[in-house]
Amino acid sequence: MESLVKRIQAEGRSLKGGILKVDSFINHQLDPNLMMEVGKEFVRLFGHLPINKIVTIEASGIAPAIMTGYLMQVRTVFIKKKQPNTLANVYVSSVHSFTRDQDVEVCINSNFLTPDDHILFIDDFLAYGNTARCMIDLAKQSGATIEGMGFCIEKTFQKGGEYLTEQGINFHSLACVTDLETAHLSVCDEPASRKL
């Protein structure tokens, strides 16, 4: 997605530890027009599939997910960080958080992820594939079907994409960052081999 690639080139910053800082438009301050454009692109990529629910994970996935849900006219659920007093009837999984350097327990109410659900999973980043692993785990627990996964930005050098390919998941990333170490960020469109 050209506008996203250009935005990352203009405003993204590379921090140590393989972190790409895009907090001026993706995951702290949000550009609502860009989020809507991202939603439209996900509709183009996944709209032909029998999707009846969007799933994301709090917090940065919510904005692109709700836009996609609005455009596809399907309910949108966000996986929550588990609270100590979370009620019963939840599926629980864990996600490794690199910013906290620990596993974080997450959950989804079992009423909102069922064998009838055909899921499009949306998130801001595909890095090592940790949130994707969590979604796969929750889908297995619930009997839901994953129809696809869409990510705003993929950091290809962190290999989450290779994992999803091995798992046979249909996924797309709207911008691919191939190198954070160079003076200028190496950002490009999704590889042609994966494109629709």
Added chain:
Amino acid sequence: MESLVKRIQAEGRSLKGGILKVDSFINHQLDPNLMMEVGKEFVRLFGHLPINKIVTIEASGIAPAIMTGYLMQVRTVFIKKKQPNTLANVYVSSVHSFTRDQDVEVCINSNFLTPDDHILFIDDFLAYGNTARCMIDLAKQSGATIEGMGFCIEKTFQKGGEYLTEQGINFHSLACVTDLETAHLSVCDEPASRKL
């Protein structure tokens, strides 16, 4: 907002401790059409003001905030739960979390809240006014102006509205829950005294 009042009456559930469970459409599973409708209502209520930024707090405020930001064509920022390794250049405040029964540190990057900002603060709930207090604190630290605050649901018996009135804040709530103890939820539109 009649459709929200009806939805709360149909799907809301009262839990012990003054908790209103609306996780089938507001704060876990989301109805994107309802979120867009909420955004339109906030535009009706606040669109005449010189607002140039929406601020909310993760995670449940993000969906109504991004819809409002899209409709108003202004950037949208969410206040983040503070990470141990959060970088410098942030304003820090705290919010009391009733689900965790502890104060949680939150932050906003100082680039995204400045004296030039005229803020509309959006959140899913107005209860005791804790997130609103946090917004007021962050606005004081940064020099930003709060033009208004919009909440999807107000629990009037928890007195956050009285606090905001005392502070002279221009605020609106799209549905008011006046009692959770009765067999049927007491939900109504905003009082006429506050309505535009």
